[in-house]
Amino acid sequence: MEYELLFFTYASNENKVPGIKKELEEILTNHGGKLSGDFTDIGKRKFAYPIKRETHGYYSFVRLTLEDTAKLPEINKRIGLNNQVTRHLIVKASEVGKPVSASGTPPQEIMAEEKKIEEIPQEKASESKPKANMDDLDEKLNELLDETPS
Amino acid sequence: MNQQQIQAPKKSCYFCSNNIDAVDYKDTLLMRKFMNSQAKIVPPRRSGNCARHQRMVTRSIKRARAMALLSYTIK
Numbered sequence: 001m002e003y004e005l006l007f008f009t010y011a012s013n014e015n016k017v018p019g020i021k022k023e024l025e026e027i028l029t030n031h032g033g034k035l036s037g038d039f040t041d042i043g044k045r046k047f048a049y050p051i052k053r054e055t056h057g058y059y060s061f062v063r064l065t066l067e068d069t070a071k072l073p074e075i076n077k078r079i080g081l082n083n084q085v086t087r088h089l090i091v092k093a094s095e096v097g098k099p100v101s102a103s104g105t106p107p108q109e110i111m112a113e114e115k116k117i118e119e120i121p122q123e124k125a126s127e128s129k130p131k132a133n134m135d136d137l138d139e140k141l142n143e144l145l146d147e148t149p150s
Numbered sequence: 151m152n153q154q155q156i157q158a159p160k161k162s163c164y165f166c167s168n169n170i171d172a173v174d175y176k177d178t179l180l181m182r183k184f185m186n187s188q189a190k191i192v193p194p195r196r197s198g199n200c201a202r203h204q205r206m207v208t209r210s211i212k213r214a215r216a217m218a219l220l221s222y223t224i225k
Binding site: 006008042045047048049051057059061087089091094095096097098 | 170171172173174175176206209210213215216217218219220221222
């Protein structure tokens with residue numbers, strides 16, 4: 001079964017990330033897991049809510065194959081005991097969709113694509129709005145200019 | 151009084167019409183579409199999602215919340 005493991009640490013621990021990755025890899029391989037490719041870094045990101053007063057975290061994820069599903073609770077426990085890893089999540093890869101990582105496109109680009117999709121309608125809206133605003137402003141200015149000369 | 155209910159045109163499921171078969175919990179911008187301004191999950195009667203895809207969306211939103219990718223509440 002293929003899984004995806006995501007973890008993050010506080011951004012203040014950013015320089016310890018390579019070490020954390022190594023430890024995680026050790027835990028996974030010791031329990032019969034096989035990493036498919038390297039860790040993909042999402043990078044530094046702002047938390048949606050502060051965690052213990054920290055506001056930023058460093059995110060990274062990896063795909064792995066694990067034949068013995070019964071070892072998952074033990075793996076979860078072992079990763080949870082690692083103090084450097086703030087939080088982690090292991091999910092079935094089939095629930096996440098096509099692999100974003102490995103050699104493919106980095107996650108930032110996928111998020112950027114989504115942004116583009118969202119931006120297009122916004123741009124249209126913003127294009128039409130300023131025009132309307134400009135017309136309104138012109139009218140108002142004319143009114144003001146008509147009123148004020150005396 | 152005979153009040154006639156005006157039927158709104160039925161919305162189609164975003165994921166069915168776009169042939170998306172999995173919802174990535176890391177894709178916060180996509181999930182934002184299915185949350186309201188208070189960061190609550192929008193019910194399928196408003197989003198138009200089919201039951202299967204609504205389950206996927208809720209599951210990935212909850213995962214993203216636990217990973218601090220999405221917030222639980224916006225005041």
